[in-house]
Amino acid sequence: MKFAIQSRRDVQSNELMELAKTYLQDFGLEIDEEEPEIVLSIGGDGTLLHAFHRYSHRLDKVAFVGIHTGHLGFYADWKPSELEKLVLSIAKKEFNSVEYPLLEVQVHRNNSDSSTYLALNEATIKSPDVTLVMDIELNGKHFERFRGDGLCVSTPSGSTAYNKALGGAIIHPTLHAFQLTEMASINNRVFRTVGSSLVLPAHHNCVLKPVNDQKFNMTIDHIQIIQTDVKSITFNVANERVRFARFRPFPFWERVHDSFVSNE
Ligand code: NAD
Secondary structure, three states: OEEEEEEOOOHHHHHHHHHHHHHHHHOOOEEOOOOOOEEEEEEOHHHHHHHHHHOHHHHHHOEEEEEEOOOOOOOEEEOHHHHHHHHHHHHOOOOEEEEEEEEEEEEEEOOOOEEEEEEOOEEEEEOOOOOEEEEEEEOOEEEEEEEEEEEEEEOOHHHHOHHHHOOOOOOOOOOOEEEEEEEEEOOOOOOOOOOOOEEEEOOOOEEEEEOOOOOEEEEEOOEEEEEOOEEEEEEEEEEEEEEEEEOOOOOHHHHHHHHHHOOO
């Protein structure tokens, strides 16, 4: 089997990376940075986001697994002390995998150009200096005119990240859905939005249409992109999925409990 390792590049993560490389090669596995079948991410959730985007062109051929060298992560859920156990399982190919849905984002420009992005956690839209004003359409029908700081559209596995900080719901990642969450909407007698997060199923889509400014700051996970001349942005559940190698059960709600409630 061919593997690659993505490190956060701090001293501990790099040391673990060297150790993991040696162990895996001792078991006859081959390093292949271009076409790995398994990608070991060592660092935090952010490191796994980097690994995901590095290999997002071959998601059907790769499985990810994450070791956390800081606090417990959602994607990085193995402890450094478990490295040998993990290497043994990888070498013996004793693993199942789970697949999580992703978000597809299509930006359409006034000049007919368009760009498509895949997000593992979320996409956010913010206006640099002024209030963001966007018409929101759900399945081709006008839903509301949003005014506020911004909008966050997240995947189920990303629902515990930025979306959670904005008061969105936590969604189990086996549900094929995406969530639209407001950032500080303006609500008074004149301007009104629904105020709650919306959870949309895989066969629905959401389109944002700028009302005034056509220049935005967009994030796709950790990546920042300035979008200009935007006509509309379409969000839906992507056809692609991300695959995580699972070597032992660590149910999602246990991860939520251990990360946000208590790890005792
Ligand atoms: P980072 O790696 O420092 O990540 C920021 C924090 O988000 C870390 O504590 C990380 O563990 C956590 N995180 C990431 N994905 C998660 C997930 N799916 N579930 C639970 N926690 C998760 O910073 P980065 O490399 O810039 O990562 C980008 C991510 O940071 C974005 O995708 C976004 O979700 C998150 N973020 C969060 C906030 C916020 O909570 N207010 C603001 C901006 C960005």
